[in-house]
Amino acid sequence: MGASPNPPESTNASRTLDELASRAGKWAGLSTATPERHTTAVVADRFDRITWRDTYEQSAGLRELAKELYEISTHGHGDGHEHGAGHEHGHGHRHGHRHGHAYKYEYGHHPTADLLIDAFLAAYKVNPRLREPAEMAPSHLVNHHLVSSLLDSPEFTELRRETAGDPYAAAMAVLAQASALRRMLEHARGAREQGEQAKAAQQDADSAAAAVSAALQRAAEEADEHGTVPTSAADALRGTIQAAESAEAAVRKATRGSAQSLATAGPALRATARNAAAKAAESVREEAALMRAWGVDPGRLERMPFDRRAALAERLRTSRLAQWAELIGRFRQMADGERARKVENATGELVGVTLGDDLSRVIPSELANLGLPELRAVFAARYAAGELMLYDSQGEQATGKGAIIACVDTSHSMYMEGPGGVTREAWAKACALALLDQARCAERDFVGILFAAADKLQVFRFPADEPADIARVLDFAEAFLGGGTSYERPLTAAGELLEEEFDDAARTRGDIVLLTDDECDVTEGWMRGWNDAKHRLGFRVFGVAIGAPPAAEAGSVLDALCDNLRSVEDFTDVHAAADLFRLI
Numbered sequence: 001m002g003a004s005p006n007p008p009e010s011t012n013a014s015r016t017l018d019e020l021a022s023r024a025g026k027w028a029g030l031s032t033a034t035p036e037r038h039t040t041a042v043v044a045d046r047f048d049r050i051t052w053r054d055t056y057e058q059s060a061g062l063r064e065l066a067k068e069l070y071e072i073s074t075h076g077h078g079d080g081h082e083h084g085a086g087h088e089h090g091h092g093h094r095h096g097h098r099h100g101h102a103y104k105y106e107y108g109h110h111p112t113a114d115l116l117i118d119a120f121l122a123a124y125k126v127n128p129r130l131r132e133p134a135e136m137a138p139s140h141l142v143n144h145h146l147v148s149s150l151l152d153s154p155e156f157t158e159l160r161r162e163t164a165g166d167p168y169a170a171a172m173a174v175l176a177q178a179s180a181l182r183r184m185l186e187h188a189r190g191a192r193e194q195g196e197q198a199k200a201a202q203q204d205a206d207s208a209a210a211a212v213s214a215a216l217q218r219a220a221e222e223a224d225e226h227g228t229v230p231t232s233a234a235d236a237l238r239g240t241i242q243a244a245e246s247a248e249a250a251v252r253k254a255t256r257g258s259a260q261s262l263a264t265a266g267p268a269l270r271a272t273a274r275n276a277a278a279k280a281a282e283s284v285r286e287e288a289a290l291m292r293a294w295g296v297d298p299g300r301l302e303r304m305p306f307d308r309r310a311a312l313a314e315r316l317r318t319s320r321l322a323q324w325a326e327l328i329g330r331f332r333q334m335a336d337g338e339r340a341r342k343v344e345n346a347t348g349e350l351v352g353v354t355l356g357d358d359l360s361r362v363i364p365s366e367l368a369n370l371g372l373p374e375l376r377a378v379f380a381a382r383y384a385a386g387e388l389m390l391y392d393s394q395g396e397q398a399t400g401k402g403a404i405i406a407c408v409d410t411s412h413s414m415y416m417e418g419p420g421g422v423t424r425e426a427w428a429k430a431c432a433l434a435l436l437d438q439a440r441c442a443e444r445d446f447v448g449i450l451f452a453a454a455d456k457l458q459v460f461r462f463p464a465d466e467p468a469d470i471a472r473v474l475d476f477a478e479a480f481l482g483g484g485t486s487y488e489r490p491l492t493a494a495g496e497l498l499e500e501e502f503d504d505a506a507r508t509r510g511d512i513v514l515l516t517d518d519e520c521d522v523t524e525g526w527m528r529g530w531n532d533a534k535h536r537l538g539f540r541v542f543g544v545a546i547g548a549p550p551a552a553e554a555g556s557v558l559d560a561l562c563d564n565l566r567s568v569e570d571f572t573d574v575h576a577a578a579d580l581f582r583l584i
Contacts, residue, residue, distance in 0.1 A: 052121065065181075128151060159277050207247075331430040334581070403446065411517075412484075413485075418547055432477075495537070
């Protein structure tokens with residue numbers, strides 16, 4: 001047979017090193033200049049990563065959610081193996097099967113783990129900043145889109161007002177968005193699959209670029225002094241270049257597919273993100289309001305270990321009095337306002353107009369006379385005669401220095417509801433907790449005494465020089481004894497505590513507040529001893545008849561026991577006890 005009229009391309013194609021290098025240069029350069037691809041969308045520094053790790057290790061909820069999202073992403077396609085560890089994260093097997101499995105959904109070794117990190121940092125950082133999409137690993141572009149959807153929603157901006165700088169609140173926000181994160185992963189499933197394909201294609205392209213670089217190196221080594229490359233080396237180099245071009249095309253195709261899938265899923269993702277952020281913001285605000293209602297200081301919360309704070313929040317949510325948190329908060333707010341209204345050296349509550357010469361209490365119409373020259377002499381004459389019109393006030397004894405003691409009736413009848421479904425117990429406990437605040441503000445000891453029948457009594461002491469342990473406060477608020485009602489036992493205990501305080505610290509003028517819905521008799525002998533103790537120790541007794549007007553009538557036992565007595569029938573009205581916080 002004769003020679004072929006059309007010899008193979010390799011016999012005619014250029015074999016000069018310069019021309020081959022020119023064609024291969026793009027790929028050879030990529031093999032050494034591959035840009036860093038990130039797996040997290042939110043830019044974070046070392047301290048942010050440490051905060052995430054610490055929070056993740058302390059939160060069983062986050063760890064469980066990470067595992068669940070990992071299961072969704074790896075087993076959500078039917079056979080459970082399409083995106084298994086051996087395919088994408090073979091390095092995980094170096095840690096053994098058990099640890100390798102855990103390794104992939106913790107600390108950013110899987111897209112779903114990185115999504116959790118991004119969601120946390122988006123809520124935690126004061127000014128979260130997203131990377132450019134081009135900086136992201138192809139397999140994690142979906143995360144970038146999901147987090148971008150969150151950050152773009154006005155609801156998430158509101159959420160960050162509650163969570164920025166607070167790791168616990170940020171973690172709670174992530175957990176509150178758990179169901180939404182699951183739905184978002186489902187909406188983006190197609191894009192996630194395309195992203196995995198783009199990642200695999202990019203790995204092939206990187207390998208192809210490395211092959212081009214190696215083939216070019218061999219061609220350079222085999223070229224003669226004129227720069228001519230042997231046919232076999234030139235063909236090998238051209239083959240690697242074609243493979244690299246094909247790999248690059250595959251990357252473009254997979255990237256376009258991922259982008260199209262994300263565009264299709266975009267509206268659903270944004271709607272889910274907005275709903276999730278709104279739900280999370282509501283959840284975080286509710287917990288913050290719950291903490292405020294129970295008097296837990298924000299600074300104290302920030303110093304509290306994660307697990308203890310989570311346990312406290314759970315206890316507050318499930319407390320017997322959890323449904324009355326709003327009432328407790330209003331009581332405390334009212335008491336704060338009444339404390340602010342106190343005027344130093346005030347003479348008492350205004351009850352009318354009288355005559356006298358106290359210029360500090362002159363009514364405005366009398367002062368107006370000073371503005372008229374012809375009436376100034378009249379003003380001076382009335383002042384000299386002590387006949388100026390003055391505001392009259394009901395004298396109030398100076399506030400005490402001894403302990404504030406709240407005696408709270410917990411007999412069965414205190415379960416009864418009043419207006420708005422508020423129970424007598426809830427109103428009494430809310431008032432007692434506000435009195436605890438009153439004592440803390442005045443640096444006075446506080447004692448809560450729960451009573452019922454004569455054989456039932458429980459005492460909770462809160463010394464002024466020790467922080468009020470919130471668990472102990474909750475124990476006081478939640479305890480309920482049941483049974484009948486006896487005044488003698490709790491009041492005797494209160495008197496003994498004030499006498500002990502007098503003996504130890506020479507403090508007198510304590511205040512006892514008796515909160516009850518019933519009336520019971522006391523013996524004459526006990527009453528004589530009670531009056532002697534009052535005279536000796538100088539304490540006052542305030543009584544509140546809750547839902548029991550007859551108990552507060554003149555001539556009642558409560559009337560005989562108390563220096564100041566009032567009846568409360570509307571349990572939604574916290575201001576019925578307002579004057580207590582001006583007098584005590």
